[in-house]
Amino acid sequence: MITSETEAREFVSDLCDAEAMERLDQFVAALKLENETQNLVAKPTLETAWQRHIADSAQLLSHVSRETGVWLDLGTGAGLPGLIIAIMRPKRPVVLVESRRKRIDWLERMRMDLTLPKCTIEGKRLELVESVRASVISARAFAPLPKLIDLSARFSTAETTFVLPKGRSAAQELQTLPKKARKLFHVEQSLTDDDAGILVGSLAKGMRTKI
Numbered sequence: 001m002i003t004s005e006t007e008a009r010e011f012v013s014d015l016c017d018a019e020a021m022e023r024l025d026q027f028v029a030a031l032k033l034e035n036e037t038q039n040l041v042a043k044p045t046l047e048t049a050w051q052r053h054i055a056d057s058a059q060l061l062s063h064v065s066r067e068t069g070v071w072l073d074l075g076t077g078a079g080l081p082g083l084i085i086a087i088m089r090p091k092r093p094v095v096l097v098e099s100r101r102k103r104i105d106w107l108e109r110m111r112m113d114l115t116l117p118k119c120t121i122e123g124k125r126l127e128l129v130e131s132v133r134a135s136v137i138s139a140r141a142f143a144p145l146p147k148l149i150d151l152s153a154r155f156s157t158a159e160t161t162f163v164l165p166k167g168r169s170a171a172q173e174l175q176t177l178p179k180k181a182r183k184l185f186h187v188e189q190s191l192t193d194d195d196a197g198i199l200v201g202s203l204a205k206g207m208r209t210k211i
């Protein structure tokens with residue numbers, strides 16, 4: 001379990017290079033400033049930003065086997081987890097979907113300032129985003145599980161891995177899926193919170209049209 005800012009930095013630095021670490025520091029500094037003008041994350045969480053946001057996002061990499069293909073992040077908001085993945089894996093195409101104007105502007109600015117040419121931002125509602133085949137789909141605090149799957153199934157194939165940090169409700173949310181769909185996901189322990197879980201899984205063919 002990651003229990004301090006130092007441990008969080010060490011955990012993340014094992015997963016990326018020194019240049020990415022510099023960019024992550026730049027991101028954290030910018031996030032603290034931006035949070036004074038728009039409510040991107042809960043203010044108290046900024047004191048432990050590396051644990052609560054950076055390592056929390058970075059840990060998703062451990063649940064994804066393929067290092068290639070589009071990583072699609074739904075409802076990216078402050079940049080979590082999608083922008084963190086884009087910083088740590090700058091050669092990978094990462095698509096961030098976010099509908100709120102001020103948040104889109106923030107993400108665009110970060111993408112420019114951090115020089116992330118493979119990262120693209122779909123500044124609109126997910127429902128309006130053109131279908132692409134995603135290799136990974138992530139979403140933190142985006143929507144209840146059945147709705148999330150309903151909205152994102154058209155971006156998935158049988159090879160797509162869903163990685164969904166669900167906080168304390170992970171196991172409970174899984175129970176809200178029909179029995180057949182439930183079997184396709186499992187709960188991984190979060191490394192940043194004893195009580196939190198990450199839902200990991202893929203959708204079978206029939207499930208991709210309707211759950």
Ligand SMILES: C[S@@+](CC[C@H](N)C(=O)[O-])C[C@H]1O[C@@H](n2cnc3c(N)ncnc32)[C@H](O)[C@@H]1O
Pocket residue numbers: 040041074075076077078079080081097098099100103124125126127139140141142
């Ligand atoms: C609770 S925030 C979570 C933000 C970020 N993932 C995090 O963990 O800090 C949910 C985000 O999803 C965005 N959102 C909600 N519904 C959306 C939709 N249908 N399409 C695109 N973005 C959406 C909201 O604007 C908001 O920024």
